[in-house]
Amino acid sequence: MSEAISEGLRLSGIRRRFAQGKETLAVLNGVDLTLRSGEIVALVGPSGAGKSTLLHIAGLLERPDEGEIHLAGTAAGDLSEGERTRLRRLHLGFVYQYHHLLPEFSAVENVILPQMIAGASRRSARARALGLLDRVGLAARAEHRPGQLSGGEQQRVAICRALANAPKVLLADEPTGNLDPHTAETVFAELLGVVRGSGVAALIATHNPELARRMDRAVTLREGVLVEV
């Protein structure tokens, strides 16, 4: 297997600074990270360390000041915004702390939509959506709207939506941070189960050391550089 195929995401020498008044805050100071296919990596670290900034850059939502991002073997740096959007739709899934589901659509429709935007037929998109919802125990809730679901159920739907287009890489920012500890535990176990079952590479930011221990390895940001923990 070539390196380009087995590699989900590669970040090289990523730097990002923000102006804070007259000062410059160097949040990312040369971040290197390779996520192989199927690898699940925890991104831990104190508030303000730069986790969200790193996830935005890895997710092609923001450009770094310096450095390169390879997603599924494609270098993203020189691409136009349109090409980056296409690459993101093809290869990336996102889960946020809040579910961001469309409230007027049912659970299954929320998982169908990204597939149809990517060009799938309604029929195949629906079959895949129902399969994903079934894997997180939501088959019986597929036709419910987000407002009719519990917080944990909403977040499970958001996980299915992120995996709907069979991305190469899943990025998650505190995916269970908004749930009570018991629900967070269950939803996190399901997230790991469905991620492991799909072979997607995942980078998951969490404040919770217990959750971090369940992943394949953990990295943290120390003075803007990633180190293994």
Ligand SMILES: Nc1ncnc2c1ncn2[C@@H]1O[C@H](COP(=O)(O)OP(=O)(O)OP(=O)(O)O)[C@@H](O)[C@H]1O
């Ligand atoms: N657009 C911006 N402009 C200026 N400063 C920013 C911007 N985005 C982030 N920062 C600063 O960069 C630092 C890192 O922020 P970031 O949100 O990446 O941290 P984090 O590790 O995700 O924190 P948390 O765990 O609280 O979400 C913070 O000091 C923040 O204030």
